[in-house]
Structure formats: structure tokens, C-alpha cells
Amino acid sequence: MTEAAPADDDQAGNGALEGSFWPIPENYAFHGEVWHYTNATGLEGIVKSGELRASSTVLLNDPHELLYGAKRIRRWWKENRESLMGEAPRLVPVMDDQLDGFEETVLNNPAYVVCASEKRLLSQWRNYASTNGFAIKLDATPSYGIVDEQEDPKAPRTTSMPEGQLTRLPSWVRVAYKPSKQDELIRRFFKKLALDVGHVGRLLQQDDVKNARTLIEATIAGLAAMMKHPAYREEREVRLIVYLPSNRQPGHYPAQRGVVPFVRIIATDDPFPLNNTRPYRRLPIKEVRVGPPQGQTERQRRLGAQSLLRAHGFNAPVKGSGIPFIP
Numbered sequence: 001m002t003e004a005a006p007a008d009d010d011q012a013g014n015g016a017l018e019g020s021f022w023p024i025p026e027n028y029a030f031h032g033e034v035w036h037y038t039n040a041t042g043l044e045g046i047v048k049s050g051e052l053r054a055s056s057t058v059l060l061n062d063p064h065e066l067l068y069g070a071k072r073i074r075r076w077w078k079e080n081r082e083s084l085m086g087e088a089p090r091l092v093p094v095m096d097d098q099l100d101g102f103e104e105t106v107l108n109n110p111a112y113v114v115c116a117s118e119k120r121l122l123s124q125w126r127n128y129a130s131t132n133g134f135a136i137k138l139d140a141t142p143s144y145g146i147v148d149e150q151e152d153p154k155a156p157r158t159t160s161m162p163e164g165q166l167t168r169l170p171s172w173v174r175v176a177y178k179p180s181k182q183d184e185l186i187r188r189f190f191k192k193l194a195l196d197v198g199h200v201g202r203l204l205q206q207d208d209v210k211n212a213r214t215l216i217e218a219t220i221a222g223l224a225a226m227m228k229h230p231a232y233r234e235e236r237e238v239r240l241i242v243y244l245p246s247n248r249q250p251g252h253y254p255a256q257r258g259v260v261p262f263v264r265i266i267a268t269d270d271p272f273p274l275n276n277t278r279p280y281r282r283l284p285i286k287e288v289r290v291g292p293p294q295g296q297t298e299r300q301r302r303l304g305a306q307s308l309l310r311a312h313g314f315n316a317p318v319k320g321s322g323i324p325f326i327p
Contacts, residue, residue, distance in 0.1 A: 024171040024222045024241065028185075033286060034116035034172070034238045035135045043134045043288070043305065047312050049264075050283045051147060052138075054112035054170075054242040056250065056261040057225060066110060069224030070103045072179075076186040088194035090204040095190075098216050105217065111225040112250070112263050114240040116140075118174070120289060120321070133291035134305060135321070139284035140172040144240060146248070147264035168218050168243040170265065173226050177233035189223050218243070240265065285309070285316045292321050 038046070046052060057066050077099055085092050120135055176182045193200050193216065200219075203212040225241050242263055244250055250261035267281045288309065290301045298320050305318045 024173050024226070028173060028226075030172040030174045030238050031141045032118075032139075034118060034138050034140050035120050035289075036114065036116040036138055037133060037135050040132045040134070040301075043136065044308060046136065046283070047285070047308050047314060050266065050280075050312070052114045052144075052240070052265040052283070053253070053262045054114045054240060054265050056112055057110045058107065059255070059257050059260045060113075065228060066106050066224070067103050068229055069227040070106045072182055072227055073186055073220055073224055074099050074102060076183055077190075080187070080190075084190065084194055088201075091194050091200070094204065094209060094212060094216065095193075098213060098220070102220070106221060106224055109221065109243075111221065112242040112244065112261075113225065114242070114265065116238050116240075118236045118238055132301070135289040135291065136285055137287040137289070137316075139286055140238065140240070142281065142284055143268045144170040144172075144242075144265050145268045146170070146242065146245070147266050167245060168222070170240055170242045171222065172238060172240050173222075175235075175237040175239060176227050177230045179230065182227050185226065186223065189219065193219065282313070285314050287316050288318045289321050290318065 036052075060066070077095060081092055081095070116138065176185050195201050200212050200215050203209075203215065221243070222241055225239070228235075228237065242265060244263055248263075250263050252259050252261055254260075267283050269281050288305050290298050290305060292298070302318050302320060309316055309318065
């Protein structure tokens with residue numbers, strides 16, 4: 001996290017926080033390669049634009065997913081708050097207020113996500129890629145950011161941190177499914193918040209409750225987005241969690257579930273630029289797999305995907321799924 005601090009003209013405890021930070025602690029971030037499943041239209045859009053779409057979690061396949069993580073956090077807090085009273089007496093009353101109506105806060109200020117999997121899975125082909133599907137292998141190690149809206153469509157794309165605001169940087173995370181893993185994740189997050197040497201702890205020591213609450217809200221909202229119901233565990237999901245800055249509006253696209261809000265995401269070279277603007281870098285597509293069925297139609301789809309990638313400057317290999325499955 002960059003040094004989140006009050007604006008230069010204000011004294012600590014008076015001004016709004018500005019700067020940027022990862023709402024997911026760095027030791028919980030996922031670094032590696034992931035598989036994003038999509039159809040032919042999605043592949044064409046990603047390759048042509050060099051961007052990903054992070055969709056609002058309000059319209060995910062599981063309509064209760066957002067509330068699941070929020071309820072897990074509230075339940076854990078109710079069962080364990082007394083044990084934190086001794087080591088973090090300043091944190092407990094702030095958390096009590098923060099978690100009052102937390103589910104409503106999560107719904108009103110949802111995360112945006114790019115969904116992927118750690119492995120190529122038959123269930124993912126079946127659920128998300130169908131007979132014209134593709135799996136795109138992406139490198140989740142580079143930094144990612146929200147595309148700046150430019151008046152000139154030909155201008156170089158950038159992503160920046162709005163001045164005078166606290167910006168939550170996009171983070172790739174591994175989703176937790178087992179209740180025991182979720183409890184341990186929540187426990188570690190709250191232990192980190194309770195540390196006096198951390199950002200929240202220092203703010204509370206300064207009696208800067210307002211800014212401490214800002215950081216806490218951002219952190220536990222990210223935590224809620226890291227958990228899903230155990231019924232979805234076979235997905236082995238990894239997701240890029242994104243939050244829209246308060247001065248920005250999302251785009252929208254039509255889908256079977258309705259009109260879906262989304263934000264445009266690009267890969268960047270530097271998460272903490274000195275000039276407040278991060279340059280665009282090529283989307284790190286490492287490989288593309290053509291979905292089942294195998295045979296002549298797979299070969300045709302593979303050739304089409306190769307042509308698309310080459311036309312837009314990508315050198316990633318295109319292969320068949322290797323799955324003997326007829327959708």
C-alpha cells in the first residue's frame with residue numbers, strides 16, 4: 001500500500017485519505033497463470049481491445065454470492081469479537097459500527113470481478129464456454145488498472161489514481177470455499193487490522209476514526225469478495241477484484257440476466273507511478289485453448305482464433321482443449 005494519508009493541506013485526522021492501496025493484503029494476492037473462459041464474441045472483444053471486462057458482482061450467476069461473504073464475516077465477528085477486546089480495544093467499537101448494515105453496504109458499493117480458474121476444467125467449458133468457447137491463459141502477475149476515459153479515442157490508454165481520493169488497486173485472489181478456510185482467512189484479516197503498527201491501527205491511535213473506517217470498509221469489502229459457497233468449489237476460481245472510483249461511472253452491456261455494469265481493465269507497468277498515471281501494456285495472453293468438441297470443427301475454430309490473435313499482434317499459441325467431450 002502506498003502511504004495513504006490526509007490531503008497535503010490538512011492535518012492528520014481532518015482530511016480525507018488519498019493515495020492507493022491493495023484492499024487485499026499482498027500476501028493473499030494470487031500470482032501465476034489463470035484461465036478465463038469465454039465465447040467467440042468475448043475472445044474477439046478481448047483480443048481486439050486488449051482489455052478485460054470486470055463485471056459487477058450484483059449480477060453474478062449466484063444472486064446470493066455477494067451476501068454470502070458479508071454474512072460469513074458478520075458471523076465470525078459475532079463469535080470472536082470478545083477475544084479481540086483485549087488486544088484491539090480501539091478497533092472493536094469501530095468494527096461494530098462498520099458491520100451494522102454491512103450487507104446493504106456491499107450491495108450498494110459492489111466489487112467488479114474478472115472470473116477465471118487455476119486449471120482447465122470440464123465443468124468450466126460446460127458452464128461458461130459451450131460449443132463456441134475458448135479458454136484464455138492470462139498472466140496474473142502484472143499490475144492491472146481501470147482504463148481512463150479519454151476524449152480522444154486515438155489517445156494512448158492509461159490508468160490513473162484520481163487525485164484527492166483513496167484508490168483501491170485491482171487484486172487477483174484465490175477464492176476460498178471451505179468454511180474452515182474462510183474462518184481462517186477472516187481471522188487473519190482481523191488480526192492484521194488489529195495491529196497498532198498497521199495503517200488502521202495508526203489511524204485509531206490518532207483518534208482518526210473517520211479515515212480508519214474508510215480503510216476498514218475497503219478491506220472487509222475485498223475480503224467478502226474472496227469467499228463463495230462450498231457448492232461452487234469445483235470451479236477453483238481465481239478472480240480479479242476491482243472497485244470503481246467514486247468519480248467514475250461504469251459501462252453497461254446486455255446479458256441474459258439483464259443489463260450488467262462493467263469496468264474496462266488493462267495491464268499496466270507500474271502500480272505506483274510518480275506522475276499519477278500508469279502506462280498501458282499489452283494484455284499478457286499466454287495461450288488460447290479452443291473448446292470441445294474435437295475434430296474438424298475444432299481445427300477450424302483454432303485457425304480462426306490464430307488469425308484473430310496475429311491480426312492484433314499477439315503471438316500466443318492456440319491449441320485444442322484436449323477434452324473428448326461433445327457438448
